[in-house]
Amino acid sequence: MTDPLPSWNDGETKRQIIALVRAMADDKSDTFVPPESRIAVFDNDGTLWCEKPAYIQASFLLERWREMVQQNPRLGESQPYKAAADGDMAYFADLYAHIEEILRGVGEAFQAITPEEFDEAARQWFASTRHPRFGVPYTELIYQPMRELLDLVRNNGFKVFIATGGGRDFVRVVSEALYAVPRECVIGSAAKLEYRDGKVLRLPELVQPIDDGPGKPIHIYERIGRPPVFVAGNSDGDIQMLEMARFGLLLYHDDAEREYSYDAGAEKALEAARRNGWLIVSMRSDFAQVFAPKRGARNG
Numbered sequence: 247m248t249d250p251l252p253s254w255n256d257g258e259t260k261r262q263i264i265a266l267v268r269a270m271a272d273d274k275s276d277t278f279v280p281p282e283s284r285i286a287v288f289d290n291d292g293t294l295w296c297e298k299p300a301y302i303q304a305s306f307l308l309e310r311w312r313e314m315v316q317q318n319p320r321l322g323e324s325q326p327y328k329a330a331a332d333g334d335m336a337y338f339a340d341l342y343a344h345i346e347e348i349l350r351g352v353g354e355a356f357q358a359i360t361p362e363e364f365d366e367a368a369r370q371w372f373a374s375t376r377h378p379r380f381g382v383p384y385t386e387l388i389y390q391p392m393r394e395l396l397d398l399v400r401n402n403g404f405k406v407f408i409a410t411g412g413g414r415d416f417v418r419v420v421s422e423a424l425y426a427v428p429r430e431c432v433i434g435s436a437a438k439l440e441y442r443d444g445k446v447l448r449l450p451e452l453v454q455p456i457d458d459g460p461g462k463p464i465h466i467y468e469r470i471g472r473p474p475v476f477v478a479g480n481s482d483g484d485i486q487m488l489e490m491a492r493f494g495l496l497l498y499h500d501d502a503e504r505e506y507s508y509d510a511g512a513e514k515a516l517e518a519a520r521r522n523g524w525l526i527v528s529m530r531s532d533f534a535q536v537f538a539p540k541r542g543a544r545n546g
Contacts, residue, residue: 259531270404325348414432433465438452473490477495
């Protein structure tokens, strides 16, 4: 039988994942899940693609905020525009310390344009921007083992959704090419929309709550109408989503050589995983490779 997870190291973690997913699709199994309830939800940042040294969308927004300051220097007197223009990355180190300013800036960055215009801006950015450490396009920093896991659950009758704390529309631009996840199956934080003069336009306000922490179950129920049975995440912002599922997987970033090693922002999630019996996947121990072998990033 063909190995469905060739980029995973052989071991208990890999065996457990394969056995569980197949059992959920086996009507003779005690853990069988009917097809209509076979829902899998994956976080994106840090679960499907690299989120260091900064969230990918944060890099996209920083560039946009700098452009806005160049066009209107008075913006540079207020945050988050001042920090972006000054290169003050310490300001962005703790997003929640400045969350109201940052969310306002997120909303204002692409206001009064159509979704199609936003898509084009994001496509151009993805095509022209390289990761500061690995020197490759951000679209080449997808975790190959997690991409295989998406295929495994799909091949066992699961409908796959992405629930990102970042921008829904930003991820939709690349979700089909990178993950084979249709645009309509991407859930995430989003700008409010308005229909005016024959066009759908983005407003400066964001839909509340944002799709993070307790906001994730809300967005999932609003979009899907039923809880997932399989959830994968990597951070404290995924705890409530993981609590919804029969099976939870937490990706632990502990590989400084091939990717990054960090606990920050995942301390509570790691505690919850041990308490609730979620499977903790070690990037260092469980991933035979991190990124696809044909890509330019270092895989070890």
